Amino acid sequence: MNILSIIEHKKNHHALTNEEIEFFIQGYVNGDIPDYQISALLMAIRLNGMTPEETFALTDAMIKSGDVVDLSSIDGFKVDKHSTGGVGDKVTLVVTPILAALGVPVAKFSGRGLGITGGTLDKLESIKGLRVELEMEEFIANVQHANIAVAGQTANIVPADKKLYALRDVTGTVDSIPLIAASIMSKKIASGADGIVLDVKYGNGAFMKTIEDAQQLGQAMEQIGEAFNRKMKIHYSDMNNPLGRFIGNKLEVVEAIDVLAGNVDKTSQDLIDTCVDVAVDMYNMATNNKPTARDEVLDVLRSGAAKEKLFEMIRLQGGDVNDTVMNDVAHKIAVVANKAGVVQSIDAQQIGEVSVALGAGRLTKESVLDFDAGIELVVKDGERVAAGDVLAYLYANNDIQEHIVAQALRAYNVQ
Structure with missing residues (x-):
């Protein structure tokens, strides 16, 4: 067996065997197979796809490339969640303490943001002194x-994914559902939870642009999780508009706390x-669909x-x-309305790009964040405005250029 024959098999639309998949994953992680050959294989997978069996085998081989977290010393059903990323997505900061307050253990490994997608670790690190790099003990x-x-994942959890993702990012092979599913699920399975709720975003501010693509990805991840004997629940969220009223690291922490404190006037119903929906999904999973799940979630919010x-x-x-x-x-x-009407939509992609330009997001992994930068959406979609009304506020410690303000205004579709 050699890497060239594996590339030829996939190029010619053949399903790879478990042995072939294990061979190329181990060889790449060990440094025996060069980037250019793995790049060719990734493109063949991107163009010709993978069967569910291949996707499971790929996930399994990626998990076996590193350590698997053992959470057996923690009593109870351990539930995890994962979001495929969006603009203003601070859901983890709200649902994890809800579940913990209900007595469900939440051992959550999260990531950092890149591009318009914010990262939970960055948001937490905006709090003075907070550490996200924790020893397992x-x-x-x-x-x-x-x-x-x-916390952040340790360096040796799924090292295959770190190498593969870096290569996919520069070879035009990110947008492959089998590769996305294996990437996400290998990390989730290796993180040791008993059940996983996946919040799959779709729309202009998400990686999956249509509900159909999101469902295809969700189904692929659900199949993988169930094959590993994990309880699975898929939640689909519209990301054509930003989530909540605030985008930015510290701003999103503050808004999450407002949700937890019941300060409804300082956040938004979406x-x-x-x-609440994601928390109920997680609680139902941990309690085998307890009839009072929604009421109990709302109770710990109100209290x-x-x-x-x-x-x-x-x-x-x-x-x-x-x-x-x-x-x-x-x-x-201030971003000011130039005409009267009803806000039909707020382009999440544009708002995400504005947040990056203000310093709240990364253009590269080396980018330095301004934790206090971001956007406050004073007016949300569906609300009426008059000409001259403030639509949003932009916050930054660096100068805010006129073109950034103009882009924020363009994000608002007022009719």
């Missing part, structure tokens, strides 16, 4: 103590509804127990709970 101890920990659970996690990970408020920035500029 501390991570597990925090979950045992408080039912919650959110965010509340999404968070403030979920907010206190988030604060407990922040303290355990070294963060300062007093640093969960909006900080003053050097520049605040």
Whole structure:
């Protein structure tokens, strides 16, 4: 067996065997197969696809390339969630403390943002002192103590994915559903949870642009999870409009806390509804569809127990709970409506690009974030405005160029 014959098989529309998949994953991780040959194979997979059996074998081989987290020392059903990414998506910051307050252990490994998609770790690191790089012993101890920990993955969890994703990113092979599904699910399975709720986004602010593509990806991931004996639930979310009223790292932490504190006037119904739905899905999974699941989720929101659970996690990970408020920035500029009407939509892609330009997101992995930069959507889709009304505020510590303000205005479709 050699890599050239494997490339030829996939190029000619043949399904790869388990042995062929294990061979190329191990060979690439070990440095025995060069980037240019794996690039050719990835393009063949992108063009010709993979069967469900191939996708499972690829996921399995990727998991076996590194460590698997053992959460067996944590009592109870461990539930995890994953979002495929969006603009203003701070759902993890809301649902994980809800579940923890309900007594469900949440051992969550999250990622950083790149491009218009924000990362949970970046949002948490906007809180002074908070550590997301935890040793496994501390991570597990925090979950045992408080039912919650959110941290970055260790370097040796699915190293195959780190190498493959970096290559896919520069070879035009990111948009392959089998490769996306294997990438996400290998990390989720290796993270050790008993059940996984997947929040698959679709729309102009998401990677999957249509509900049909999102469903195809969701079904592929569900099949993989069930094949690994994990409970699975897929939740589909519209990302044609940004989620919530705030985009940016510290701004999203503040909005998440407002949701947990019941400050409805400071957030928006779309965010509340999404968070409640995902939390109910997670709680149902952990309790075998408890009839009172939705009522109990709403109760811990109303009581403030979920907010206190988030604060407990922040303290355990070294963060300062007093640093969960909006900080003053050097520049605040209003985006003003140039005509009257009803906001039909707010282009999430454009808003995401504006947030990156303000310093809230990364253009490259080396980009330095302005944790306090971001956008406040004063007016959401469906609301009426008059000419001259403030649609949004832009926040940044660097100068805000006129073209950035103009792009934010273009994101609003007022008719």
